[in-house]
Amino acid sequence: MEEKKKKSIGFNIIKSDPTDGHGGFGVGALSLDNISPVFVDVEEKEAFVDIGAMHARSTVEKGIKFLPNKEEVPNGKPYWLVWVTIDRKEEGPYYAGVTACEMTVDRSIRRGYKSLPEHVNLMDKSMKRKIIVDKMDDSSKRVLGEFLKKHDQGLWDRSSDELKTSLLPENN
Template sequence: MEENKKKPIGFNIIKKEDPMKGHGGYGAGVLSLDNISPVIIDVEAGVAEVDVGAMHARSAVEKGIKFLQNRDEVPNGKPYWLVWVTIDRAEEGPYYAGVTACEMTVDREIRRGYKSLPEHVNRMDKSLKRHIIVDHMDEKAKLILASFLQNHNKGMWDLASEKLKQDLSV
């Protein structure tokens, strides 16, 4: 006998400019991901790039990798950082409002990696809430991220908070 179970109502993720314009009923208070971007930092290669696949844990780095919760099970993992960058607009113009970083390692040879999915989700949430959490990054990763943000849009870097600039200085 089949049970008729209703799906629980969670939250909707709508990706458009103003998802609830003039509407306060069902779905009000949705989470908009329009202004957040995932940046992947390859520490060894010294590069950072936006990879929208990371929004669903499907970045080029993550594809084909089984992630484990124990860092010790991936002793030869190559270091990466997933950085959630949220953009906001002030009177002067757009700026980097929320920037949070999460560590992960990947060993392509054994197709295994380490990351904490709850940390990645929580840091994305913190970035959306305009927090800056980058002070735990290693110095090389900080330099790569600071350079990437400055070169991506100097105006947004100039308008960013002093905390972001200070936390990324080495």
Template structure:
């Protein structure tokens, strides 16, 4: 997988601020970033293409709805990370993980598109849903988030840190 040096999206100025007209109250994707975790390699990277199901991992793969139909699929996590700016500074406000497997040799994979969409929505609504992740991937994600921006990590909720078994990071 290519090493992409993309950072997280940070909340931009609200284009509807002040007027309350068309588009007011609409959720924006400016403050969410998809992080792909390669479980076997123990690596995490931001891949903005995942916003439209076109990440490097997903390209060229036909996704099936039954996990057992891809028995040799390589495991990945797609993690939706929402950033919020508070008076203390930016923080990781919503973090939700979705399972995905890919078998490049047969160009097939498994993912639940409704789950991916719902988890994106939950992340935007500031939920933390990571308890179903394996411990190795939780550690990879915690270290990735902390290394990306230690201040954002420090401002983030105890719920996130506990969810990733990273109380001491």
């Protein structure tokens, strides 16, 4: 007789507040409803949202084996994966957390570089309403700032001065 495999409880994305009083399954689970992955293509100077990045399944990442050593991907195309968290205050929603992670991809050898622990830690920091974009080059910051501003002017206007001056210092 075959042994039955133990059922594992996988990672859940909870839509409503997991601590709303019922005390049952899902209490303490992490909600990823308000975070979005935005890619900045450094060479093309464009930004785009790709929800697939939540599970490392974005168009940039598909078919690529990621290595932990940047030197192993010397001809990699540079990207920034930016975790953008939206929160709400009295005046309305705003960009609350924005953190940028480095990534390179060389499609010709199907290899890329990213530091998974860094990506996880920076996603967490974005969810904790931190602004961490200091490693980004100025051009990529501008691309991201213009993208966020164009995406929703109201969100941008209600966001912190720290975010605005970090991404678009000339406009402040």
